[in-house]
Amino acid sequence: MNRRTTRTLAAALSLTAALAISGCSSDSGSDSGSGSDKPAKPAMTVSGAFMPEPVNDKMAGGFMVIKNGSSTADKLTAVTSPLSDDVQIHETKNQKMQQVPSMDVPANGELKLERGGNHVMFMGLKNKPKVGDKITIELRFEKAGPVKVELDVKERTHNPQNENSH
Known part of the structure; x- marks a missing residue:
């Protein structure tokens, strides 16, 4: 036994x-x-970044598409720029614009910041950019490292959605 x-x-x-x-x-x-042990840091890329020429030095909008090339979701939490000490993240819901603390950037997806929708708002500009200028910004995320982007200053009526339909 x-x-x-x-x-x-x-x-x-x-x-x-x-x-x-x-x-x-x-x-x-x-x-x-x-x-599950250590998630991949989100990999952000930006395309189509532009700012319509501002009417005055009080405010301007910024538009772009932020792509997340990783399987980890993230959030855009801040935007900084030498053009303004007050750069805000705005969402548009029911045709009303409001400042929000962050915006989701889905895993393997994109966050579209576009005319009539979500966007970046520059308040109290230090100068008034002209068509052809480039505005430097830095996007900050909850998980991904900061991303520097150049916005091309375009005509006030510029809308990339209209260009695609021609």
């Missing part, structure tokens, strides 16, 4: 050890894909 119990216990321990080892190796393979 004693010898049989010892063999059964040894076999059980061997099986447990084998399962633990195989479990570890398959877990590490899936962890790198799922990112």
Whole structure:
């Protein structure tokens, strides 16, 4: 009896050890894909960034598409620029504009900041940009590192949505 119990216990321990080892190796393979241990830092890219020429030095809008090329969702939390000490993130709901503390940038998705919708608002401009100027901004995110972007100053009526329909 004693010898049989010892063999059964040894076999059980061997099986447990084998399962633990195989479990570890398959877990590490899936962890790198799922990112449950350390999620991949979101990778943000920006396209189509522009600012219509402001009418005065009181305010201006900024528009762009922010793409998140990772499987980790993030949030745009702040925008800074030498053009203004007060750059705000605005959402438009029911045709009403309001400042918000952040905006979601979905995993493997994009945040569109466009005319008539969500946008960046520059309040109290230090100067009035002209068509052809470039305005430097820095986008700050909850998880991703900061992203520097240049906004092309375009004509006041510029709307990239109209260009695509021609």
